[in-house]
Amino acid sequence: MKRNGKFVRSLFLVMAALLAVGALSGAAFAEEKVIKIGTLFPLTGPCALAGQRCRAAVETAAEVINNAHPGMQVPLAAQEGILDGYKFVLVHADHQGKPDVAKSEAERLFDQEKVWGIIGSYNSAATKPASFVAELKQKIFMCGCSSSGALTERDFKYFFRMAPTDKTESLEFVEFIEWANKTKNSGIKTVGLIYENTEFGKHAAEEGRMAAETGGLKVVADVPFNPGATNLNSEVQTLKAANPDAVFGACLGGDYTLWVRTMKQMDWLPKAALNYCTGYQDPIIAGQLGDDANYFMGGTGYAPEFAELMPAVAAVEEIYKTKTDPSVPFDSDSIQEAVALLVLAQAIEKSGSLDPTVVAETLHANEWESPLSMGGKVAFAPGGQNLKAMSMLTQLQGGEYKRIYPVDLADTEPVIPMVPWKDR
Amino acid sequence: MLTKGKIDRKDLFWLGLLAVFAAIPVTPWFNHSSFAQHVLIQVFLYSSMAQAWNILGGYCGQVSFGHSVFFGIGAYGAGMAVVKFGLIPWPGILAGAVIAAVVAVAISYPCFKLKGHYFAIATFAIVEIFNRLFMVWYWVGGAIGLDYGFTQPGWKNFVWYQSKVGYFYGVLLLFMLVFGIVRWIERHRFGFYLRAVREGQETAESLGVNSTRVKLSAMALSAFLAALCGAFFAQYNYRVDPPMVMSLDMSMKFVLITILGGLGTFYGPLLGAALLIPLQEYTRAYLGGIGGGVDLIIFGLLIVIVVVYQPKGIMGILDRILNGIRRSRSGEGGK
Numbered sequence: 001m002k003r004n005g006k007f008v009r010s011l012f013l014v015m016a017a018l019l020a021v022g023a024l025s026g027a028a029f030a031e032e033k034v035i036k037i038g039t040l041f042p043l044t045g046p047c048a049l050a051g052q053r054c055r056a057a058v059e060t061a062a063e064v065i066n067n068a069h070p071g072m073q074v075p076l077a078a079q080e081g082i083l084d085g086y087k088f089v090l091v092h093a094d095h096q097g098k099p100d101v102a103k104s105e106a107e108r109l110f111d112q113e114k115v116w117g118i119i120g121s122y123n124s125a126a127t128k129p130a131s132f133v134a135e136l137k138q139k140i141f142m143c144g145c146s147s148s149g150a151l152t153e154r155d156f157k158y159f160f161r162m163a164p165t166d167k168t169e170s171l172e173f174v175e176f177i178e179w180a181n182k183t184k185n186s187g188i189k190t191v192g193l194i195y196e197n198t199e200f201g202k203h204a205a206e207e208g209r210m211a212a213e214t215g216g217l218k219v220v221a222d223v224p225f226n227p228g229a230t231n232l233n234s235e236v237q238t239l240k241a242a243n244p245d246a247v248f249g250a251c252l253g254g255d256y257t258l259w260v261r262t263m264k265q266m267d268w269l270p271k272a273a274l275n276y277c278t279g280y281q282d283p284i285i286a287g288q289l290g291d292d293a294n295y296f297m298g299g300t301g302y303a304p305e306f307a308e309l310m311p312a313v314a315a316v317e318e319i320y321k322t323k324t325d326p327s328v329p330f331d332s333d334s335i336q337e338a339v340a341l342l343v344l345a346q347a348i349e350k351s352g353s354l355d356p357t358v359v360a361e362t363l364h365a366n367e368w369e370s371p372l373s374m375g376g377k378v379a380f381a382p383g384g385q386n387l388k389a390m391s392m393l394t395q396l397q398g399g400e401y402k403r404i405y406p407v408d409l410a411d412t413e414p415v416i417p418m419v420p421w422k423d424r
Numbered sequence: 425m426l427t428k429g430k431i432d433r434k435d436l437f438w439l440g441l442l443a444v445f446a447a448i449p450v451t452p453w454f455n456h457s458s459f460a461q462h463v464l465i466q467v468f469l470y471s472s473m474a475q476a477w478n479i480l481g482g483y484c485g486q487v488s489f490g491h492s493v494f495f496g497i498g499a500y501g502a503g504m505a506v507v508k509f510g511l512i513p514w515p516g517i518l519a520g521a522v523i524a525a526v527v528a529v530a531i532s533y534p535c536f537k538l539k540g541h542y543f544a545i546a547t548f549a550i551v552e553i554f555n556r557l558f559m560v561w562y563w564v565g566g567a568i569g570l571d572y573g574f575t576q577p578g579w580k581n582f583v584w585y586q587s588k589v590g591y592f593y594g595v596l597l598l599f600m601l602v603f604g605i606v607r608w609i610e611r612h613r614f615g616f617y618l619r620a621v622r623e624g625q626e627t628a629e630s631l632g633v634n635s636t637r638v639k640l641s642a643m644a645l646s647a648f649l650a651a652l653c654g655a656f657f658a659q660y661n662y663r664v665d666p667p668m669v670m671s672l673d674m675s676m677k678f679v680l681i682t683i684l685g686g687l688g689t690f691y692g693p694l695l696g697a698a699l700l701i702p703l704q705e706y707t708r709a710y711l712g713g714i715g716g717g718v719d720l721i722i723f724g725l726l727i728v729i730v731v732v733y734q735p736k737g738i739m740g741i742l743d744r745i746l747n748g749i750r751r752s753r754s755g756e757g758g759k
Contacts, residue, residue: 043712092713100661100668104462108709111458128571129663136585197559197567199665224560
């Protein structure tokens with residue numbers, strides 16, 4: 001009986017502690033001049049690292065807006081807060097990469113935490129139901145980097161996406177191949193697709209196939225795999241057997257590392273390997289792969305090597321570095337989440353209102369300054385896609401992201417075909 | 425002993441409990457917090473799922489890790505009706521449940537030739553097979569899954585957007601159906617056959633019980649009810665894709681909740697879900713934002729504590745407490 005009593009007491013203590021945490025978090029900001037923004041990212045699970053970086057990026061943007069940074073070349077950075085003293089307060093939530101959790105967390109953020117809007121959610125499959133909730137409640141959902149084209153084909157009024165879609169990147173890949181065939185005599189006629197079998201990967205592959213076929217290229221291999229795979233031998237073997245001239249890859253995080261290492265193990269490379277916004281863009285992964293990472297290519301929204309093109313980033317990045325452990329620079333995904341909050345702040349300031357419908361209309365009606373975006377501008381099409389979103393093709397050479405296409409922004413000549421494994 | 429037709433104290437308690445549950449939406453607490461509504465709906469959904477599993481795993485003693493397949497088929501039944509064919513979900517819900525029962529019988533017939541751990545391992549493999557199959561089966565949406573569009577809310581389409589009261593009563597009906605069937609089984613001859621097979625298949629057969637038929641019937645009924653739960657899950661989340669429903673993670677929830685509450689007991693699945701689901705939801709809500717999985721650590725730790733402390737689950741703990749009270753009242757207790 002004594003043991004039972006102890007157990008029940010400890011259970012009550014845990015529950016009381018949880019309730020206390022809940023009560024405190026709900027009451028804290030009731031009377032202050034704050035705009036509560038929910039962040040919804042995968043903070044645990046297979047995409048946890050990327051999710052935590054995205055959260056740090058939103059925190060960075062909130063710090064830029066909330067405090068005066070006179071030297072920073074970012075709109076609203078020089079003043080303290082917006083709308084005469086309103087400051088952003090962030091409420092973080094974790095969807096674990098699961099769509100059902102994303103939906104229930106979005107509901108909780110709106111109904112319980114009373115957030116004004118949400119920024120998220122990295123995984124396209126999670127962004128979809130979470131933004132559905134926001135649309136139902138007529139609340140703003142700012143999406144940084146989820147790239148599935150389907151997200152902006154729903155004709156939503158309160159959904160806005162900063163990053164380019166898989167379609168934009170696919171068209172860019174094909175355009176680059178056409179240019180390389182013409183100017184470098186690359187002889188690329190066939191394409192293989194390798195992608196994780198998820199909403200993101202499947203959409204990317206569909207767009208890649210469509211763009212390739214429209215561009216007169218023949219798709220000779222279509223290889224899906226389950227994310228988090230421990231072995232990609234049969235997938236790479238299939239690619240090797242089809243021997244496409246170019247491969248379009250949609251392999252996130254650790255899957256990208258495994259894919260590259262398996263190709264090395266099988267001593268095979270295409271002439272060009274072009275990657276969607278995936279593990280390729282992660283400087284930590286590139287560092288882990290060392291020399292093996294070189295000569296792969298991909299669409300890149302941001303890399304530290306772009307400093308001269310995007311001079312305003314450096315000062316913001318210093319704040320971001322203090323919020324990541326280990327300290328890292330922005331990557332193509334995380335920077336888009338910072339852009340999301342910075343653009344939203346401008347829209348609130350310009351509309352002079354906290355009515356989500358007014359702010360959504362203002363977001364649609366204007367073009368926004370965005371020094372953290374390539375191209376420097378953000379403007380939204382019906383459905384919420386950023387019309388000005390662009391990425392640049394880079395190639396890893398000597399461990400650095402070199403700009404190779406479009407030609408007018410390039411700083412380096414691309415290496416095509418890729419240097420074979422044995423010659424490295 | 426069969427007590428067919430009579431209402432005993434357990435039934436009265438159960439009916440009283442249902443009346444209390446049905447009255448929850450009129451309480452101010454329920455209307456104050458949509459998150460509490462969500463948690464409550466999840467408790468009823470997961471306890472129904474666990475009870476459906478309990479028919480086979482608890483009462484019949486056949487531990488299946490494949491129930492997410494039947495749950496998923498039910499979810500796809502509803503999803504296909506709404507998204508693919510533009511119908512109301514009801515025909516899809518029924519079709520999904522029937523298909524799940526048929527698939528369950530087809531799969532388990534050969535698997536029931538295996539015993540104990542081997543049966544469990546075979547059901548593990550089935551989840552993987554179905555997951556991969558649905559991932560590349562583009563007619564049912566493949567990896568992209570099926571997304572619901574906006575539709576008229578209400579019972580006809582079984583979706584609600586602004587309020588969760590409809591979902592609450594929907595899941596309560598499901599809960600009453602699943603628990604009602606199990607309560608009926610407990611008192612019916614079939615329930616005794618199930619327990620006889622669990623205690624010893626050979627002995628049961630020597631007494632004239634057709635163990636294969638009993639196990640297949642339990643599997644079919646269990647899968648049918650799990651599929652109904654799956655259909656509710658799809659309607660509630662406005663989406664279905666293979667990792668959401670046909671995953672080992674989901675299968676583990678069927679098993680874990682029942683074991684935590686008390687295997688082969690009527691109230692076990694409800695108690696398991698009543699502890700596990702609020703714990704999961706509230707730790708994630710209030711600690712998940714910190715990152716680093718603090719919520720999952722606490723969640724895992726509590727499961728370990730309960731299971732190590734009392735392998736018979738919460739029902740075992742309650743039994744010990746009640747027995748202790750009875751002993752002390754009758755003076756048999758003491759030091």
